Amino acid sequence: MREIKVALVGTPNVGKSTIYNALTHNHEHTGNWAGKTVGVARGECNYLGCKYIFYDLPGTYSLISKSKEEVVATDFIVFEDFDVAVVVSDATSLDKGINLALQTKEICKNVVVCINLVDEAKKKGITIDYDLLEKRLGSRVIPTSARDKMGLEELLNAIKLSKPQEYLDISYGILDSPIKSLVSTIKTDQYNPKWIALKILEDNTYYIHKLEKLGLEIPSYTVDVDVHLEVAIKLSFEAKQILKDVITYKKDTHDRTRKIDKILTSKIWGIPIMLGILFICFYITVIGANYPSSLLFSFFSILEEPLTNLLEFISLPSGFIDLFVNGVYKTLYWVISVMMPPMLIFFPMFTFLEDLGVLPRIAFNMDRAFSKCKACGKQALTMCMGIGCNAVGVTGARIIDSKRERLIAILTNIFMPCNGKFPSLIAIITVFFVGLNKTYGTLLCALILTGFIALGITLTFLVSYILSKTILKGEPSSFTLELPPYRRPKLWDTIKYSVRERAIFVLGRAVSVAIPAGVLIWIVANIEIQGIPILTYLVNFLDPVGLLLGLDGVILLALILGFPANEIVIPIMLMCYLNTSTLIDMDNLNVLKDILVSNGWTIKTALSFIILFMYRFPCSTTLLTICRETNSKFYTFLSVVIPMSIGVLLCFFINYIFL
Numbered sequence: 001m002r003e004i005k006v007a008l009v010g011t012p013n014v015g016k017s018t019i020y021n022a023l024t025h026n027h028e029h030t031g032n033w034a035g036k037t038v039g040v041a042r043g044e045c046n047y048l049g050c051k052y053i054f055y056d057l058p059g060t061y062s063l064i065s066k067s068k069e070e071v072v073a074t075d076f077i078v079f080e081d082f083d084v085a086v087v088v089s090d091a092t093s094l095d096k097g098i099n100l101a102l103q104t105k106e107i108c109k110n111v112v113v114c115i116n117l118v119d120e121a122k123k124k125g126i127t128i129d130y131d132l133l134e135k136r137l138g139s140r141v142i143p144t145s146a147r148d149k150m151g152l153e154e155l156l157n158a159i160k161l162s163k164p165q166e167y168l169d170i171s172y173g174i175l176d177s178p179i180k181s182l183v184s185t186i187k188t189d190q191y192n193p194k195w196i197a198l199k200i201l202e203d204n205t206y207y208i209h210k211l212e213k214l215g216l217e218i219p220s221y222t223v224d225v226d227v228h229l230e231v232a233i234k235l236s237f238e239a240k241q242i243l244k245d246v247i248t249y250k251k252d253t254h255d256r257t258r259k260i261d262k263i264l265t266s267k268i269w270g271i272p273i274m275l276g277i278l279f280i281c282f283y284i285t286v287i288g289a290n291y292p293s294s295l296l297f298s299f300f301s302i303l304e305e306p307l308t309n310l311l312e313f314i315s316l317p318s319g320f321i322d323l324f325v326n327g328v329y330k331t332l333y334w335v336i337s338v339m340m341p342p343m344l345i346f347f348p349m350f351t352f353l354e355d356l357g358v359l360p361r362i363a364f365n366m367d368r369a370f371s372k373c374k375a376c377g378k379q380a381l382t383m384c385m386g387i388g389c390n391a392v393g394v395t396g397a398r399i400i401d402s403k404r405e406r407l408i409a410i411l412t413n414i415f416m417p418c419n420g421k422f423p424s425l426i427a428i429i430t431v432f433f434v435g436l437n438k439t440y441g442t443l444l445c446a447l448i449l450t451g452f453i454a455l456g457i458t459l460t461f462l463v464s465y466i467l468s469k470t471i472l473k474g475e476p477s478s479f480t481l482e483l484p485p486y487r488r489p490k491l492w493d494t495i496k497y498s499v500r501e502r503a504i505f506v507l508g509r510a511v512s513v514a515i516p517a518g519v520l521i522w523i524v525a526n527i528e529i530q531g532i533p534i535l536t537y538l539v540n541f542l543d544p545v546g547l548l549l550g551l552d553g554v555i556l557l558a559l560i561l562g563f564p565a566n567e568i569v570i571p572i573m574l575m576c577y578l579n580t581s582t583l584i585d586m587d588n589l590n591v592l593k594d595i596l597v598s599n600g601w602t603i604k605t606a607l608s609f610i611i612l613f614m615y616r617f618p619c620s621t622t623l624l625t626i627c628r629e630t631n632s633k634f635y636t637f638l639s640v641v642i643p644m645s646i647g648v649l650l651c652f653f654i655n656y657i658f659l
Helices: 016-024 068-079 094-107 118-123 130-137 152-161 173-183 193-202 205-213 227-243 255-264 270-313 318-356 358-372 379-388 390-399 403-415 419-434 441-469 491-526 534-548 553-561 566-577 589-598 603-614 620-630 633-658
Strands: 002-010 041-047 050-056 084-090 111-116 126-128 141-143 247-249
Touching: 002 016, 002 068, 002 094, 002 152, 016 041, 016 050, 016 111, 016 152, 041 152, 050 152, 068 094, 068 205, 084 094, 084 152, 094 111, 094 130, 094 193, 094 227, 111 130, 111 152, 118 126, 130 141, 130 227, 141 152, 173 193, 173 227, 193 205, 193 227, 255 270, 255 358, 270 318, 270 358, 270 419, 270 441, 318 358, 318 379, 318 419, 318 491, 318 566, 358 379, 358 441, 379 390, 379 403, 379 441, 390 403, 390 620, 403 441, 403 620, 403 633, 419 441, 419 566, 419 589, 419 603, 441 603, 441 633, 491 534, 491 553, 491 566, 534 553, 534 566, 553 566, 553 603, 566 589, 603 633, 620 633
Parallel strands: 002 050, 002 084, 084 111, 111 141
Antiparallel strands: 041 050, 126 247
């Protein structure tokens, strides 16, 4: 069977990953914002006696190799072994795709151009002369609609029949003479000498060193010209010449989008609408999570006795049984019962907004503010990810090219309260600030929670500005934040992805750290020194510090022992207050209020708890992720100190100045 290796290249939001999924059934999620794919995915399919191996490269606007996406894509096309490059373009915005196709044809001899989203182009009244485009490009052009599986067989046939041609030769005007001079000295049959000459003129040290390591002799040459600018101008001009008379517009294709964008990205209404969307998401999450959480608590509680009986039946020591059931098992089902329902509601809504194209508009609204803070506008995207999970937000900072700006995004992501904090925040807000009024309580709770999110956004801007003026000085880098077209998400695919790749992923990490947390909590609650549990010693030690912050030793200890998972902070507090040796199931808010009030809680205590809970330090999963992403003990340390310092300062303000 003939084997054909195919590299899928394309700008963000053109449906490249949708084509990849349709052909290979790998089901990579297809997001609707830039920077979705950072690595290279591999998948296979068989068709008419051929085995196709597809490589889904990161979405990139060019092959100039500045950003991480560009470097990964360019490296693959230049140095990896494959047979055909398929450049996927958006039929509704063809100029960017043709520009990328021209760059690809300079590097690769065998190129097929796939014009995707032709169904959307038809709806917008766009007509494309594919025969004329194919003639001018000198490569096969295949129209497709990947979502509807249209044109994919024709694409496979075109890949199968495509043959290598000569490298594309574009005139770069003032650069042609130095390029010709360099090409005459570059000896290689494996790479395009003209492309290497451009890298030399650009003074691209990354590729110069890489080619030298491969044994090529790279001559030196300098020109007093902005090479990047000259190349960009000539490529843009060439793309316009190719597309002349190829595209026909029957009507204003952007009219509806412009009207919606005029509202969503408005200087006046953009931010309020963003907060309104968050409020609706929180409101639905609060309403929807309560009942399934109670069911899960009941289900796991029922299993306690049979589990204990089973362990006794196999003659395990009583101490081990108590550790396993009241330590590990109870901690685990607390985390699962409290964490899973909100995630299964919030993450699908979050993914739906992402696929719809709303989240890039939110980033656009905050771009100006981040620029004033000397940070990158892409940080807005990582903030959105952080609301779901701070660890995901930290990982998402990879889409930021500048190391300085990426560190700012990582160090400030903790100011967005993650999904794991929502249940505890909702419980305290409901008990002390809203009351248990069933008619308006949920609405007010969601409104107050949105207010705390707004505080987190404000702190993100403030700390980003301070960092950019102190230890992470520098000017903000420029970047292109493309507003993708609004697209109707595939509901079932959205649910599957958000559950599998986000909810289950985050829950799995939380469970893995909850197990040692359960062991630790059991030890400090059950091991005694002179007849007094270690837990009591710790509470008494922390009590003076807690009182200074308007709290007590129990709350501080719970915040510390809750380091592995935010969901177990309140259960640990209740365990200390009720003087038990195991976590307490407490899903009745009336009883929760009685316990807290009887132990000295007031509205001021509740507010101080919320502030310190939101800004104490990252959970263990997020902290490990920060350590891995920064590869620095110093910045990992800062990620703990910065939010904790702000949390302590706010508590002092609340208790000694404001109230």
